[in-house]
Amino acid sequence: MVYSLRVDSRLGVSVAAAQKPKYNVLFIMSDDLRPTLGSYGNSIVKTPNLDKLAAQGVRFDRAYCQYPLCNPSRSSFLTGKYPTQTSILDNEYYFRALHPDLVSLPQHFRLNGYVTLRSGKTFHGGIDDSEAWTEGFEERAFTGAKRPPSNPDSRERTNDSDRIVVLEGNGESNGDYKSATKAIEYLEKYKDQPFFLAFGESKPHSPPAAPKKFFDMYDPDKIPLPPDFATNPGAPEGFPEISVARRNTDLFIGRDASPQQAREMIRAYYASVSFMDEQVGRVLDALDRLKLRDNTIIVFLGDHGYHLGEKGKWSKAYSLFDIALRVPLIVAMPKGKPGVSERTVGLIDLFPTLVDFCGLPQPYKAPSKLEGHSLVPLLKNPHAKWNYPALSVVQYQGKIGKSVRTERWHYVRWEDGALGEMLLDTVKDPFELKNLASDPAYAKTVAEMRKLLEQIPSQ
Numbered sequence: 001m002v003y004s005l006r007v008d009s010r011l012g013v014s015v016a017a018a019q020k021p022k023y024n025v026l027f028i029m030s031d032d033l034r035p036t037l038g039s040y041g042n043s044i045v046k047t048p049n050l051d052k053l054a055a056q057g058v059r060f061d062r063a064y065c066q067y068p069l070c071n072p073s074r075s076s077f078l079t080g081k082y083p084t085q086t087s088i089l090d091n092e093y094y095f096r097a098l099h100p101d102l103v104s105l106p107q108h109f110r111l112n113g114y115v116t117l118r119s120g121k122t123f124h125g126g127i128d129d130s131e132a133w134t135e136g137f138e139e140r141a142f143t144g145a146k147r148p149p150s151n152p153d154s155r156e157r158t159n160d161s162d163r164i165v166v167l168e169g170n171g172e173s174n175g176d177y178k179s180a181t182k183a184i185e186y187l188e189k190y191k192d193q194p195f196f197l198a199f200g201e202s203k204p205h206s207p208p209a210a211p212k213k214f215f216d217m218y219d220p221d222k223i224p225l226p227p228d229f230a231t232n233p234g235a236p237e238g239f240p241e242i243s244v245a246r247r248n249t250d251l252f253i254g255r256d257a258s259p260q261q262a263r264e265m266i267r268a269y270y271a272s273v274s275f276m277d278e279q280v281g282r283v284l285d286a287l288d289r290l291k292l293r294d295n296t297i298i299v300f301l302g303d304h305g306y307h308l309g310e311k312g313k314w315s316k317a318y319s320l321f322d323i324a325l326r327v328p329l330i331v332a333m334p335k336g337k338p339g340v341s342e343r344t345v346g347l348i349d350l351f352p353t354l355v356d357f358c359g360l361p362q363p364y365k366a367p368s369k370l371e372g373h374s375l376v377p378l379l380k381n382p383h384a385k386w387n388y389p390a391l392s393v394v395q396y397q398g399k400i401g402k403s404v405r406t407e408r409w410h411y412v413r414w415e416d417g418a419l420g421e422m423l424l425d426t427v428k429d430p431f432e433l434k435n436l437a438s439d440p441a442y443a444k445t446v447a448e449m450r451k452l453l454e455q456i457p458s459q
């Protein structure tokens, strides 16, 4: 294979891939997965394959998305820009139509001598990036920048996401099973070429689905409810009204959740997570079988967090609580040492990490740049010094909320304070039950956190 000069006419720049790339990238995403994994301390859920990967790589214990919704989160970490820069704040827009100058992570690898392959959900459903892939591009569901208004059946479809699905057999008919099969086929086909393989699982996104054997792993009566469980969503006393949307968008849509129904739904989420874990295991087994582990960096992530009854909420959208922002993130370098990092990192750090690790040039021309910071120093030493907080944003009913997370503190500010703020001591109060923002004893901390929020780029 010849690694020649490639010209990206859209950017007006030339990108040279002078050397044969040394490492492959296996980039695995799970949709709507919060850190509900054995390796993250959940003693009930069964995730043997991801636990094994976590024991081989670096598990990030304080990793955060930049936006608690699929398309904005993915458009951010797949371009290395904050949602305030991509302008993608909902599931309706295609980033490249709004900002043709953005470079996507797989596109950058394609322009630098890699075969880029997609199997399963990577960019948001129906909004795939036409510049990203050598193989696997999914035709976009619309032309132009924005998805057309939904048809009258959309409400019915929304409610359909609320049901629990038991799959036949080993789940062979499900898209996630098929995505794993396709990913394995790609590994077999391209094992001798440098590849960037994006493997996206749609579970545990609603509707929760799994074969029966995964439901049988869990007794709903033994599943505890969160300490702030409520039958319907709402801001707890002392918190801004806007901090919890009054209507769920994924599960228990427009209806209350009884404690028993809640346990059944958490069981279904766990079953769905275990099903996803098995598919990831199939792909990782193929990687080992093909002897690709020693020259492949593996990334596993959830695209944002998720409420499973915390504060009465059953979805992610519009929440800036830790439970909606915190994600599982595992990175396994070839021959890297395992470890756990407690540093505050973001999914936005992944693009610069892979550029750094694989020795690629920067995708943007100054003054534009990749946001975030390479995690390679933390992959080498998980306890290395790290002075970067995790920053996130959300837009709800036209109102902007911003969040900053340090290793101890979590601060959220809505509409520059006009709609409230919250300060949480996540060490003393991991479930985020007490808002300290108006307590004069914490005025200095609030001021410091407010200053850190200024690091979110405005454009």
Ligand SMILES: [Ca+2]
Residues within 6 Å of the ligand: 031, 032, 069, 070, 205, 303, 304
């Ligand atoms: Ca998602």
